[in-house]
Amino acid sequence: MNKMFLLPKLAFVGIKKNGITYFPYMLAGIFSVFVFFVFSSIMNNELMKKLPHSAYLVVLMGIGLFLLGVILVPFLLYSNSFLIKRRKLELGLYSILGLEKKHIAIMMFFETMYIFLVIFTGGIILGVVFSKLLFLVLLNLTRLPVDTGFTFSFVALKISFYYFVGISLLNLIVNLVQVFKSNPNDLMKGAKSGEKPPKRLWISALLGIVLLAAGYYIAIVSKVDSGIFTDFLLAVALVVLGTHFFFKAGILALLRILKENRNFYYRKANYTTISGMLYRMKKSAASLANICIFSTMTIITLLCTAALWFGTSGVLDFQYPFDFRIDYRTGASIDRNRLDSMLSQLSGEAHVNVYDKISYAYMDTNALKTDNKFVKKSGNGFQSNVETIKLITLQEYNQMERQNVELGENEVLVYSTGADFGFSSVLFGSDTYTVKKELTQTNFDRKSSVARFGQDYYFIVKDQNTAKKIMAEAGNPEKDFTDSIAFQVNGEDKNKKEFANLLSGWFKDKKEVVLLKNGIAGRGETVSMNGGLLFLGIFFGIIFSMCLLLIMYYKQITEGFDDRDKFNIMQKVGMSDAEVKGTIKRQILLVFFLPLVFAVLHTLAGFGMITELLGVLFLYNRTLIIVTGVVVSCIFAVLYGLSYIFTSKVYYSIVRQMN
């Protein structure tokens, strides 16, 4: 027969005959192309740059696309290595039948090409069909104005094409190296050789536990400061390594101990289960560790993004209690009265109402805080216990809060926007003041006792002289009062926007303005960021789950082929069908739910760090985070259970083929 036709045909038959391993790989491939294409389409769409408040979103999608590119490479390589391992026998047979390595190489080239064509066209078709819909979902999640002008992106097609051609070539190279390295005899032998138990088991087991403990410890104790991202990465690395070591050695060691206990081991129920697990753990520790890590990633990704999304309204309220806030220094062109008349004029022009307006003056400085003592900051270097203090006079406080509080000469009220101040007296330099009361709520700023980021200490003092005295002791004596005005606006969206424009126009050339905070625009950006994160979170959750499912599936197949013989022998030796099935079921169940248990443990350990990190994004609602965590974990556990059932069915069908 003509070689020109034989090799491409052999490649085709090879894929078809190994459908049980190749089809899931192709499905995963199609999905990978689909997601990659959708992300790059969204990234490269002109619309994205034109939408208001979409700046964060563009950056996020860019990061998402990059991460996707990074994750897919090892994942697709791993799956590919599994495929080639299973085909070694067949390739060995071909080479014994007279195919030269050159021919096998050509055949594998065709194979890679077929697979590439299938996954690429499949993924792109899905992408073209669904990308517009997904874009609309994204706009909805981010509350961005709905725009249907989303079009097919050739740039995205090009990027996806290059990326997946690259991965396919990488896979082909790996496969070719495998084939060229081995002789037919090795290829024929395949994986049927016994394994030696790993050496230095106890050291590895101990190392696993130590690594896990260290990772957990860092995750639990670390607080938000400049080091949190290093801590985060370190904790993740330690836990990933620790999981691998623990699954490889720790569980084996545990099983060994059980095996040493003769009265326990030599019992019908334990005997085959323990020895089977010992045998299995050796082979499948790596995939179990990977399943565990992917499970953890899925849970944490979804937990963070979903909690942030559901907690957005709280975040907005904390971050932007007012629609507008203006801080300024009273001077030639601005004072309180002039601002008031300007506001009523501009709001009239823009047809909006200004309400809930508060005006007050404060003095602020950074000081070094030790317990209840604030002292002057020395030098310009970074110091970790620098806190912001803001001083407000009693008169203005009473006015703003509609209160009638009185303060003695050396008395103050304190209000912390973060954790409670918690002392009954406060020292500024050498002067001591009694804290008459710690406030828990005010109209002018929001408090969250778990906030750790940008915490302010407000002190309500008797009068301006007291404020100046405190400034002299703990801050900058030269500093004067800053005026602040904050208010809400109501009206139609476009009128609010018009009003914002007028306002910034009016302030444009006024040097006295320290801060103009547009809460309406800021909220828009926060919402679009949180929505974008949820979008990414869902997609990454699906991608991680897909990796997990594929690893699980391949593991079950491998074990199915292994156990087929075992199943047969046990029956011959006198184990009943039901006994064999029970044993196998117990084993798989134990082995399979181990990663899930550890994933939940990892999530629990990482919970403190998750709340800290979400705190950076102003999400302080712990209850919400806990509830989301529980819900996400439960949903994940159900899906995990379903994939277990699905893959077990495949497993049983393989085992039964022989019987």
Place this chain on the structure above:
Amino acid sequence: MALLEIKNVKKIYTSRFGGNKVQALDSVTFSVEKGEYVAIMGESGSGKTTLLNILASIDKATSGQVMLDGRDLSKIKQGELSAFRRDNLGFVFQDFNLLDTFSLQDNIFLPLVLSGHSYDEMHRRLEPLAKKLGIDQLLQKYPYEVSGGEKQRAAAARALITNPKIVLADEPTGALDSKASARLLRLFSEINAEGQTILMVTHSIQAASHAGRVLFIKDGCVFNQIYRANATKEEMFKKIADTMTVLQTGGTQYE
């Protein structure tokens, strides 16, 4: 009464859609006395594996009766069959059928663990047996760490440790080299001399020449049988070889 009695056993295989019927065994009748060492010989496709499977209660006869120690195999309930098999029968297979997940010792213990024996009891039984079979130094090794002959001796230990009424061996020397085969057959003879009933299916004349009686099966029927009486192994070998020649050339010359 004989230990094992086979009366008019027939086995007809029907292809999946009921089309073709193949008669594997056609009215086989023989019996095995307690303490006998019987070899069953026949060519591939003669029906000897089918016969062994029926004796092992893995397969059921289409008609006829198999009695072990007075009990009719076909009357045993499906649920009790595994327990019956492991308490009364010992198996030695051509391809050993040891589990890679267990050390040799644990492989040997498997049937005892399944019937709920204590470790001390198992250990007490194993010690003399392992010594006799020459595997006492290998007990902690795994099947993939030892030679074929050693594997087969471990498999024999697994068959013997339950003190079965009868040992069923299916081509036990089929995967062994001549030296290992000779050693295993010597062991079988010794065990038989101690009173163990053995029924062995083989097509090795060498193996069959160790037996006290050889049955020949052809086309699903017992074609002939030879008793050792007082013959030496060499004489027995010659007798079997002659009968095999007859069997293969059509069997009309002598009878």
